[in-house]
Amino acid sequence: MPRANTDKSGIQRQIMLPWRQSLRMSKQSIFVRLGRAIITASGIFLGIAFLASVLTSSAVLRGQGEYTADVQARNAWLVVMSLLVATVGIVNSMLMSVTERYKEIGTMKCLGALDTFVVRLFLIESCMLGLLGATLGAVLGAGVMSLVLLARFGGSAFTKAGAALTLGGLQLSLLPAIILAIVLGGLLSVLAAIYPAWRAAKMPPAAALRSEI
């Protein structure tokens, strides 16, 4: 965000954090604290794996004509619950990871970081973790459920499911379910990180530096 204004001496006043640097810093932060990153990502991983498996089974069951209103209602309920649990999990681990780094955030602000830099770094970090967790979760959830369904219905499970799920004229079987799960996972983890990141960024540097963890 290079916002510039010029002072009396004609020197350009600017404070910035280029995107390339933000990405590098967020990535570094994830790799150095890999343990915590894995815990955060596994929260979204589990939620999305469950979502993907439910979506897969719904598609197949619909193809088989076994997708009753009853099953549909129960599935919707399960999906909402699992996503809620996953989101609360991410908010919690983001809060932890932000609290752990108050001092670091305070220091960055002393060095000239704007609040938006802090928020951006945390959002990029959680977006990366969210997409990673969601991708693995979606693939694994859909994959395992596919095997279960194959065992139950045989090859017809997916040819019929393909017919059941049409997207813009294209006949797809599991792809939309997987993509939906990934996008949702990324989105949820960014949403979950907004509040903790914003709270940390708003803290006066003195207060952030004082905190001892």
Added chain:
Amino acid sequence: MSTGVKEYIVRTKDLTKEFVLGGTVLKALNAVHLDIRRGEYISIMGPSGSGKSTLFNMIGGLDKPTHGSVFIDETDMAQLDAFELAWLRCRKIGYIFQTFNLIPVMTALENVTLPMIFAGIPSDEAMTKGMKLLEKVGLAERFHHKPTELSGGQQQRVAIARALANDPGIILADEPTGNLDLKTGKEIITLLKQMNTEQGVTVISATHDLKMIDVSDRVVWIRDGKIERIEERSEIEVRVGEMEGEPA
């Protein structure tokens, strides 16, 4: 510095900071007037809880005063918006802390270049300057080490290099020797003094390390949030002479 040199780089006027603790109001700073000259090495001394660190936070723009104002280069800090305040912290002031406060996930060089990146200096240029600064503090060969792989004294050297990254007018140090042993502490003080004389940077140090008195142009004694007395260099020299007469 150009023709418009003002004598005072930092001025505080009627500076007061109150904290509310369990229903009672505690005055950490009570109407402090302090003028700091450009290029001087000033130590703010006092027992813990005297308000040194609060004063450090106020001068550094890290916290807001309850009343009164801080002027940096005759600019009232209360008038600055968030962007201007960040700019001031980035370009005008270099901070040094008791606990070093390096970013733990970054190497020594990355820590030193971070303020330059915020200032919009291109990456290559920042790297070159960062290496030069690390050389100056004697840590060039350890540039790729993380803070956890460095000793306390080395971390503080990196912090000093980082504080100098954008050629600030002021170095603000909060107990810079507080976590260091005697010898390392002395080295850090010498390094700070060296930067003060060589680069003309104003050093403001909150401390209760008496070794600091030796290099200070002025010593401000603070107690219960008030300035008790200010000693000039000439008065200090007499006292240091007396102290050296004592057995070590």
